[in-house]
Amino acid sequence: MSFARLQHGGPLRQTFIGLGLALFVLWSAAPVLWLVLSSLLEQKALIAQPPDLSFANFTFENFSTVIGAAAALGRGIVNSLIVALFSTALALALGAPAAYALARLSVPRADAISFLILATQMLPGIAIAIPLFIVISRLGLIDNVLSLGIVYLSFNLPIVIWILRGFFLGIPAGIEKAAAIDGAGTFATFWHIVLPISLPPLSAAAVFAFVEAWNEFFFALILTRQQAQTVPLVIANFAGQYQTVFGQMMAAAVISVAPVILLAVLFRNQIIRGFADGMMKG
Amino acid sequence: MFFVAPALLVLLAILFYPIVDSILLALQRVQLAGGEVLQEWVGLGNFQRLFGDAVFWKAALNTAYFSFMEVALVTLISLGVALLLNHPLGRSGLYRILLIVPWAIAPVANAVLWKWILNANYGVLNGLLKSMGLIDNYQVWLGTPFSALNFLLIVDVWKSVPFVALLMLAGLQRVPQSLYRAAYMDGAGPWQSFLNVTLPTMRGVIAIAVVLQTIWSLRVFDLVFVLTRGGPADATVLLNFLAYRVTFNFLDLGYGSAIANIIFALTFLLAALYVWLLWPREPRGAR
Amino acid sequence: MVHNFSRRHVLKAASMAGAATALPGFLANQAKAQAATLNVFSPLPPDPAPPGAAKFSEEAFAKWQADNGATVSYEMLAWPQLHDRMATAFASGAAPWDITYNCGWVPEFQSFLTPYADNLPKALVDDLPPTSFATTTIDGKRYGAVFTLSLLTLFYNKEQLEQAGFKEPPKSWDELKACAKELTKDGRFGFVLNYGDPAGIGGTASYWMVFLQQAGGKMYGEDGLPVFKSDEGVAALQMMVDLMPSTDPGSISYAGINDATNVLLAGRAGMMMNWPFMWNAGSDPKQSQIVGKLASAVLPAGPKGSASIDGTDAWTITKASKNQEKAQKLIEFYLDAEVQKRQVLDTGWLPIRLSVLADPEVQAKAPNAAVVLEQAKHPYDSFVTADYNQVTVAVGTEVQKALQGNKTAAQAIADASEAVTAIVKRRG
Numbered sequence: 001m002s003f004a005r006l007q008h009g010g011p012l013r014q015t016f017i018g019l020g021l022a023l024f025v026l027w028s029a030a031p032v033l034w035l036v037l038s039s040l041l042e043q044k045a046l047i048a049q050p051p052d053l054s055f056a057n058f059t060f061e062n063f064s065t066v067i068g069a070a071a072a073l074g075r076g077i078v079n080s081l082i083v084a085l086f087s088t089a090l091a092l093a094l095g096a097p098a099a100y101a102l103a104r105l106s107v108p109r110a111d112a113i114s115f116l117i118l119a120t121q122m123l124p125g126i127a128i129a130i131p132l133f134i135v136i137s138r139l140g141l142i143d144n145v146l147s148l149g150i151v152y153l154s155f156n157l158p159i160v161i162w163i164l165r166g167f168f169l170g171i172p173a174g175i176e177k178a179a180a181i182d183g184a185g186t187f188a189t190f191w192h193i194v195l196p197i198s199l200p201p202l203s204a205a206a207v208f209a210f211v212e213a214w215n216e217f218f219f220a221l222i223l224t225r226q227q228a229q230t231v232p233l234v235i236a237n238f239a240g241q242y243q244t245v246f247g248q249m250m251a252a253a254v255i256s257v258a259p260v261i262l263l264a265v266l267f268r269n270q271i272i273r274g275f276a277d278g279m280m281k282g
Numbered sequence: 283m284f285f286v287a288p289a290l291l292v293l294l295a296i297l298f299y300p301i302v303d304s305i306l307l308a309l310q311r312v313q314l315a316g317g318e319v320l321q322e323w324v325g326l327g328n329f330q331r332l333f334g335d336a337v338f339w340k341a342a343l344n345t346a347y348f349s350f351m352e353v354a355l356v357t358l359i360s361l362g363v364a365l366l367l368n369h370p371l372g373r374s375g376l377y378r379i380l381l382i383v384p385w386a387i388a389p390v391a392n393a394v395l396w397k398w399i400l401n402a403n404y405g406v407l408n409g410l411l412k413s414m415g416l417i418d419n420y421q422v423w424l425g426t427p428f429s430a431l432n433f434l435l436i437v438d439v440w441k442s443v444p445f446v447a448l449l450m451l452a453g454l455q456r457v458p459q460s461l462y463r464a465a466y467m468d469g470a471g472p473w474q475s476f477l478n479v480t481l482p483t484m485r486g487v488i489a490i491a492v493v494l495q496t497i498w499s500l501r502v503f504d505l506v507f508v509l510t511r512g513g514p515a516d517a518t519v520l521l522n523f524l525a526y527r528v529t530f531n532f533l534d535l536g537y538g539s540a541i542a543n544i545i546f547a548l549t550f551l552l553a554a555l556y557v558w559l560l561w562p563r564e565p566r567g568a569r
Numbered sequence: 570m571v572h573n574f575s576r577r578h579v580l581k582a583a584s585m586a587g588a589a590t591a592l593p594g595f596l597a598n599q600a601k602a603q604a605a606t607l608n609v610f611s612p613l614p615p616d617p618a619p620p621g622a623a624k625f626s627e628e629a630f631a632k633w634q635a636d637n638g639a640t641v642s643y644e645m646l647a648w649p650q651l652h653d654r655m656a657t658a659f660a661s662g663a664a665p666w667d668i669t670y671n672c673g674w675v676p677e678f679q680s681f682l683t684p685y686a687d688n689l690p691k692a693l694v695d696d697l698p699p700t701s702f703a704t705t706t707i708d709g710k711r712y713g714a715v716f717t718l719s720l721l722t723l724f725y726n727k728e729q730l731e732q733a734g735f736k737e738p739p740k741s742w743d744e745l746k747a748c749a750k751e752l753t754k755d756g757r758f759g760f761v762l763n764y765g766d767p768a769g770i771g772g773t774a775s776y777w778m779v780f781l782q783q784a785g786g787k788m789y790g791e792d793g794l795p796v797f798k799s800d801e802g803v804a805a806l807q808m809m810v811d812l813m814p815s816t817d818p819g820s821i822s823y824a825g826i827n828d829a830t831n832v833l834l835a836g837r838a839g840m841m842m843n844w845p846f847m848w849n850a851g852s853d854p855k856q857s858q859i860v861g862k863l864a865s866a867v868l869p870a871g872p873k874g875s876a877s878i879d880g881t882d883a884w885t886i887t888k889a890s891k892n893q894e895k896a897q898k899l900i901e902f903y904l905d906a907e908v909q910k911r912q913v914l915d916t917g918w919l920p921i922r923l924s925v926l927a928d929p930e931v932q933a934k935a936p937n938a939a940v941v942l943e944q945a946k947h948p949y950d951s952f953v954t955a956d957y958n959q960v961t962v963a964v965g966t967e968v969q970k971a972l973q974g975n976k977t978a979a980q981a982i983a984d985a986s987e988a989v990t991a992i993v994k995r996r997g
Contacts, residue, residue, distance in 0.1 A: 003462075009369075009472065013472070017366060017371050021367075021371060021377070024377070025380060028381070028383070028444070029380055031396070032384070034395075035395050038406075047403070047404045048404075049404065049408075049409065050409030050410070050412060051404065051409050094288050094289040097286070097288070098285060098286045098289035101285035113290075115554075117293065119550055120297050121497055122500070122546055122549035122550050123301060123546050123549075124503075124522050124525060125501070125503070126503075126529055126542050127300070127525070127545075128300030128301060128303075128304055130535060131300035131307070132296075135299065150292075150296065151296060153293075153296060154293070154297050158293070161289065186285075190285075211385075215387075215390070217504050218504070235394060236390055236508070246398055249394060250394075250395070253391040253394055253395060256388065256391055257386065257387045257391050260388070261382075261387070264386040265379050265382055268375075268379060268381075269378075271382070271448070272448055273452075
C-alpha cells in the first residue's frame with residue numbers, strides 16, 4: 001500500500017468518509033435551514049401537521065411585521081453593535097499586551113496568573129449578578145451600553161488573553177533578540193514586530209469576543225432597561241408572549257443571528273488559523 | 283510589567299468585588315423587608331441547608347450527568363468530525379462554514395429554534411419522523427424527565443461540537459506528516475497510525491477541549507431557561523439554573539450565592555484536575 | 570418603550586398655553602404645575618398593558634398627561650421576565666419606577682410598595698367587585714388595584730362537544746371527565762392545559778388550587794401553615810390525574826399558556842381553562858382555526874361547587890416614588906370608565922368596573938364577560954403570600970410528578986405539604 005493510499009484510504013473507506021460527511025452536513029445544516037424556512041412561512045402552514053411546505057404559503061410577512069412592529073429590534077441591533085464593538089476593542093487593547101507579557105516577558109508566576117485568569121471564566125454569572133448590579137446602579141450606569149460593554153470584559157478579556165498568549169508562546173525567541181539588536185525597546189518590539197505577525201490570532205480573538213458579546217443574554221437582562229436593550233433580549237421577548245406567531249419568532253431570530261453568522265463566515269479562515277496557532281501552546 | 287497591569291486591574295475591578303461580595307452573601311441570610319435588604323450572618327448555615335436539600339442534590343445529579351455526557355459526546359463527535367474534515371474529501375470550504383454557523387448563533391436564539399423544532403404539536407422533528415413512518419404519533423420530546431434532559435443534552439451538543447471540532451481540526455493539521463510517514467515505514471495501517479501517532483500528538487488539544495467544554499457545560503443557562511424552565515418536575519434543573527431560580531424567583535440571595543459558589547468551586551477543581559492529569563509534560567518552548 | 574411623539578409635546582404645550590391664557594389665575598397655576606415624569610413598569614402587549622403601551626385611549630392619555638403636567642414613560646418587558654426584573658431592582662434598592670404591574674407578587678414586594686389603594690375615591694371603589702382587593706390587601710391595607718377582571722373559566726369547542734352528543738358544557742367533575750373522555754379520539758384530546766411551569770399564577774400549582782377550592786379545601790390555616798394535606802387536597806390532585814388519559818400528553822411540556830391555547834385553537838383539543846383574553850385570540854382568523862366555534866362557561870363544579878383563581882393583574886405604587894399623588898391619579902385614569910371600556914373593546918382585556926361590565930356594548934363584544942362575572946360569584950382565591958413563588962414551585966413540582974404517574978396523589982400532597990411547611994417556617 002502506498003503512503004498516499006494510507007492517507008486516502010481505499011474505496012470502502014472513502015465511501016464511509018463520504019457518508020460521514022453527508023451526515024455531518026445534514027446534522028449541521030438542517031436546523032439552520034428550518035430556522036430560515038420557518039421565518040418565511042405563514043402561521044397556518046406552520047401549525048399544520050406536518051408543516052405545509054407548499055409554495056403558496058411562503059411570505060415575507062413575518063419579516064415585515066417584525067421589522068415594522070418593533071423599533072425595539074432595530075435599536076437592539078444598534079445597541080448590540082455598540083456593546084460588542086466597544087467590548088472587543090477594549091478586550092484587545094488590554095488583553096494583547098497582557099498576553100504578550102505573560103508569554104514573553106518574565107512576569108513572575110506567569111503560569112499561575114494565566115490559570116487564574118482562565119479560572120474567572122468558571123464563575124457562574126449568577127453569582128456576581130446582584131453585587132454587580134448594585135455597584136453599577138450606584139454609579140448611575142444602569143441601562144448604558146458602555147457599562148455593559150465593560151462588564152462583558154469579565155469574560156472577553158480572559159479569553160482574549162488565553163488565545164493570544166497561546167500564540168505568543170509559539171513565536172520563536174529569536175524575534176525579540178533580533179529586535180533588541182536593532183535597538184528596539186519592549187514596547188516597540190511588541191508594536192512593530194510582534195503585533196503585525198499576530199493578525200490571524202488577533203482577528204480570531206476579536207471575532208470571538210464580538211460574537212460572545214453579541215450573544216450574551218443574562219447580564220443584558222439584568223443591567224439594561226429600555227435604552228440599552230440588546231438583541232438577545234428582544235428575541236427572548238418574542239418567545240415570552242401570550243401568543244406565539246412562530247414565523248415571527250423565527251424571523252426575529254434570523255435577523256438577530258444573521259450579522260454574526262456573516263461575520264463568522266467571512267472571518268472563518270482567520271478564526272481557524274488563529275485557533276490553530278493560538279490554542280496549541282496554551 | 284505595566285503591560286499586564288491594566289488588564290489585571292480591570293479584571294480585579296469587575297470581578298474581584300462581586301466575587302468577594304458573593305462569597306460574603308453566601309454566609310448570610312438575606313431578606314427583603316421594610317424597603318431594605320436585611321442581612322444577617324449565618325456562617326455556614328446556607329451550606330448546611332444545601333446538603334440537606336433534596337432539590338439541590340437532584341440538580342447536582344442532573345448536572346453531573348449532563349456535564350459528563352456532554353463532554354464525552356462532544357469530544358468524541360468533534361474528533362470524528364475533525365477526522366472527517368482532515369481527510370482530502372473533506373477539504374472543501376463549505377464544511378468549515380458549517381462548523382462556524384452553529385457556534386455563532388446566540389444561545390437564546392438556539393434555544394428558541396430548538397424549542398420550535400421539538401414542539402409537541404407542530405415541531406418539524408415530529409412532522410419528519412411521522413411522514414417517514416418512524417413514529418405513529420407525535421411525541422412530546424420534552425415531556426418526560428428522561429427525554430427532556432437528554433434532548434437538552436442533544437441541543438447543547440449540537441451547538442458545542444462545531445467549536446471543539448475546529449480545535450481538533452487545528453490540532454490534527456499540526457501533526458507532522460513526518461510522523462505518519464515514519465509509522466507507515468514501520469508498517470502501520472490506518473488504525474494503528476491513528477492510535478499511535480494521531481492520538482498522542484493530539485493529547486494537548488483534547489485536554490484543552492475537555493477543560494473548556496467542562497467549564498461551558500456547567501454554565502448552561504439560556505437553554506434551560508427557554509427550553510424547559512427546569513421542568514418537567516425539576517428534571518432539567520441544572521445547578522446553574524437552580525442558583526438563578528433561588529436568587530431571582532425566591533429572592534433567597536444568601537442561599538443562591540451559596541449554590542453559585544459551589545458551582546464555582548466545583549468548576550475550578552475540575553479544571554485544575556484535568557490540567558494536572560492531561561497536560562502533556564514537555565519542556566517549554568524557549569522564552 | 571419610550572414614546573416621544575412630538576404630537577404629544579405639541580398638545581401639551583398647546584394645552585398649557587391655552588390654559589394659561591384662558592383661565593383665571595389659580596387655575597392657570599394648576600396648569601403650569603411641576604412637570605413630572607412617571608415611570609411605569611408594564612407587561613408587553615398583548616399581555617395586559619395600559620394606554621400608551623397598548624393601543625387604546627391614546628388621545629385621552631395624551632390629554633391626561635397634559636392636564637396633570639406629567640410625562641409617562643413606559644418600561645415594558647415580556648411577562649415571564651417581569652418578576653425577575655422587579656426582584657433584582659428591589660433587591661438592589663434601585664427600583665426606578667413609580668408604578669409597577671403586579672401579579673400575585675404584592676405580598677412578596679410589600680415592603681417596597683405604598684398602600685395607596687386605601688385612598689382611592691369612593692365612587693371608584695364602589696364600582697369595583699368587593700373581592701378584587703383580596704390579593705392586594707395585606708394587614709388590612711390595600712397596596713394595589715386590579716384593573717382587569719381575569720379569572721380562569723372553561724373554554725371549549727362547541728362543535729366538538731355537539732358532535733360527541735353534549736348539548737351543554739360539563740357542569741360537574743364527573744361530567745368533565747366523561748366529556749373529556751368522549752372527545753378524545755381521532756388524534757384529538759378532550760382536555761389540554763399548560764402543566765410545564767410549576768410556578769406562579771397560571772402555573773401547575775395554581776391550576777391545582779382551582780380544583781382544591783372546588784373540593785372545598787384551602788391552602789393555609791390561621792397560623793399560616795399549610796392545611797391542604799387533606800381529603801380535599803388529595804381529591805383535587807386525583808381529579809387532575811384522572812383527567813390525564815384524556816389530556817393532551819404535550820401538556821406536561823407546555824410552559825406557557827399560549828402553547829396550550831394554540832392546541833385548542835387548532836382544533837386538536839376540546840376543552841381547557843383559560844383567561845378572558847382567549848376570547849379575542851379565538852375569534853381572530855389569523856390565529857384560530859375554530860372561529861365561531863369557541864364558547865366559554867363557568868368551570869365545572871367540584872364537591873363544593875365551582876371555583877377559580879384570580880389573575881390579579883394590578884397596579885401598585887412604589888414606596889420610593891417621588892410622585893405618589895400623581896401616580897395615584899394615573900392609576901385612577903387607568904381605571905376610568907371610558908378607558909376601561911376602550912380597554913376591552915380594543916384589546917380584549919375585560920374591565921374591572923362593574924358598570925362597564927354591564928354596558929351592552931361591552932357585553933356584545935365580549936360575551937365571555939358575563940361568564941366571568943358568573944364565575945366571580947364563586948370563590949377565586951389565589952392564596953398569594955410572600956412566598957408564593959417558592960411555594961408554587963414546590964407544590965407544582967409535586968403535582969407534575971403525580972400527573973406523570975410517578976407518585977400517588979396522596980404521596981405528592983404529603984410531600985408538598987412538608988415542603989411548604991419548611992418554607993413557611995423559614996420565613997419565620
